[in-house]
Amino acid sequence: MISRKFYLSLTLTALLYVFSEVIFRIGLSLVGYPFFQPARYLEKKYYPYIEAMQEARVERGGDTRNILILGGSVVNTHWSRLEMRLDTLFQKAYPAIKKFNFFNVAMPGHNSRDNLVKYRLLKNQPYDLVIFYEAINENRANNISTEMFYPDYSHIKWYDEINLLLKHPEMNVTVIPYSIHLLIKTLIDKLKHRNYISNDQVDPAYAGYGEDIKTAASYYNNLNDIARLANKKHDPLLLVKYATFFPPGITLTGEEADKKYFTPCYMVSPVTTWGKPANVAKGVRMHNAMLEKVHQEQKTGFFNMAAVMPEDSVLFCDVCHLSEPGAQRFARELSKHIVSSGVLK
Template sequence: MSSRKVYLSLTLAVLFFVFSELVFRCALCLFGYPFLLPARYLEKKYYPFIEPMEQAVVERGGDTRNILIMGGSVVNTHWSRLELRLDTLFQKAYPNVRKFNFFNVAMPGHNSRDNMVKYNLLKKQHYDLVIYYEAINENRANNISSDLFYADYSHIKWYDEINLLLKHPEMNVTVMPYAVHYLFKSVKDKLARRNYISNEQVDPNYAVFGKDIKTAVPYYDNINAIASLANEKHDPLLLVKYASFFPKDVTLTGEPVDKKYFTPCYIVSPVTTWGKPENVVKGISVHNAMLERVHNAQKTYFFDMPAAMPKDSAMFCDVCHLSEPGAQRFAKALSNFVVSSKLIR
């Protein structure tokens, strides 16, 4: 083949590649993917609150300290206002610190996998303290038979979509591998009539499967990945054991009648949000044990919140969310540990 033909063939191949790339990018734009940086779809759709934190110019050293809070709804800004409470307590304990910058990425429903992904998105930022508090939301993933359970939680649609995005870090360079993978997977799932369990509620017909805590190893792996990255970044990591309240000698049903066993709150979550009560108790215990194992393996900081929170209905709105007195007690106990252990330098 002459050099001219080779050149022409290469030129046509490049033009075909560019044309195909443009077509795929335009197609993805119709579904909300950014044209120039399509990989940002992960943040845009699933973790939109992360983008400002990724791009923030974080003040370092001097009289400023930066604190990251990760977890679920219990420590979410709108549920417990944890960072506002800690800010008040820390200002009293650290008179030489002018400002505490809090970055709260805890969100309702998020489990260890969400938090691992979020922390990786923030890997370029450095924090003076990272606080992790979550061990109940994982339980939803257990409510499926073991043969249909996946360690990456892809039996839940939310994580199946996130996992596909994570498998294609090249998206900002070329979207074609992702687009082809997406199309192939969509057709395959449709032909197989694949069903997903909900990430928001538990199907009563599947709740019986929740007694097998299949999330133990995935939870450990996700927390361990967070701890490994924290060590790599030199971010002090505080793993907080999860506190819950299941009234003694009471069988919770998930029905409105359960509210009489807790403090009245504006928003509450019935225990069946995560599964059968006995399975939720077991799941929290297993996840807490995994959390402590990571602490021992990675030499993180660890605080036993159940030991600090009274087993009192006055502290809880439901089995895990905190009442106003509970939120105050939680923040005070956490602050006292941080200060006494000198976690903030």
């Protein structure tokens, strides 16, 4: 027969657990975590624009089409207004379709890892087309020695924090495992004096490491996971080969003088944002090769933007961002391919 002492111990353990849960939740809420749904911190801090898209009513078929855009700054709303341009072009090409709903989650600095996480956060939303365009931001992660490189990019603080959150899907039920993991990890990092590389700029002292494109396998795996999820959701996926312009015969330096080789634009990024120019060009080539490999293996849609965007300074603000004529050309070429493919009919 179970003793009274056992019941008392069980009750005290349960009370201690509940008390600890409340204390940890209060502690986390003081630094920005939602008290009742702490797992939403991933969206709240790192991808705040996703929440509205998660709640949007998205239905496939009928007289509307829903299009998701994944990528970096080149196809970000504020840099190229891609969805506005495509909407105008699609309205002319598809008179029978009343409305095109665009969900643009492409953000400056985001790489394939961010886009995989964002697509997973939108896993319950069906799309008539998913467009992926990004192959340069990954290069920042290469600027570190092989010994310090992590395939999940946790040698960059941004991804280290995101990865920890992703390891604890139970957070809305209990925050205790995550909180303990976070405390232990923080302590170990301090004791080991762990340093992270920046996700915004490249330390010249580490730029030489960028010659080894360590991100190729990670990029492939992330795109492969995006393609698999698209297949599972029955979302048509279009992988777009990345276009760049490295002025022939010119050695870029990342200095102000580089601007004379491109069209003047309001927003530009020096090539050293991603590393040494030769390493950046090499990285984009290798990432593009991985993108084509995923297309061939997963039977996704594919469009070679690099082949139809002339390497012309008139079209580029820097090695990848587009001028107004470049953005117009980009949207026309992309629209032409999508219409000819018949994916939105």
